[in-house]
Amino acid sequence: MTIRTFIKTTGSVALGLFVATLVVRGEESAGKAIAVRHSSTDDTATIQVAGLEKPLVVLHITDSHVTVADELEAQYQQYSSRMDKSYGGEKEHWRTKKKALPAAHFLNLLTLAKDRNVDLIALTGDIVNNPSQSSVRFIGKALNDTGIRRLYISGNHDWHYEGMPGSDDALRKTWTQERLLSLYPGRNPLCYAVQIGGINFVAIDNSTYQVTGEQLVFYEKETARGLPTVLLLHIPIYTPANTSASASSCCGNPVWGWETDHGFAIERRERWPKSGNLKSTTDFVDRVGKTGNLIAVLAGHTHKARTEKLSDSAVQYIAQAACNGGSRLVTFAPLMRDKN
């Protein structure tokens, strides 16, 4: 049987079977080919992976934008009020249209995780509106109460107090250390990897829209293990095929920079630089498209469910924002061969 004979599509957004190509750059291998079949809807994905021994179910939650303010936060109000107000009221559920506070939508998703007996919850940032102690404590307790394993990576709002002096890099470093560390028990918040059920989950914090040289080296080291790899990011990878309005907010967009930054004034943050992307960012995006054993990217930031083919093996799954009750239930399963 040739590979072509068992290409098949299933689901409403089916992407068929892809067999990655071994890419070699000089002495470097960008990952051994892994056969993968993707199918998805706006709130589910099934990813069949050659060599996987048993299914693994992940609930992907992103952009819950929870605010739980208390008196401890009074001194930070000047930095948190706009976002707290934006997400302080009830939000319509994207499916049922029922209104609830973002915190209630978040708790409902954790109930879903328990009901579906998922193996893992993957959180890809903007889980809180700012690094308030009370909000982070609420999230941490709710996650701990599920008893379900979790992986978290930061979004641009998780560490940002609007109008606070300092570069994005400096503010991320400060507030990650001060407030968010409990969400990353024992892990490096900028980049870490955890192997679960034969899959290497690699989390990289690109919430400044950039990837550092250290993070790029980490990505290369982790993908060199040869395991099927799932990348967790807040900001989606830019692809030329993405012509939506959200493309300017994606990681590695060549036009990213001073002229395309339309949000710095309202978010009261450092304006994107005139020099544009770091070389390590463009190298990272290039490498993602050439990693044969990268099977999926789970991302958020743009708040709308979307899937995009990134390479012969990898599909990027952006989940609907959890502040509107969105999530994606991702099932990794052993690859089934067609009978014909």
Ligand SMILES: [Fe+2]
């Ligand atoms: Fe968000």
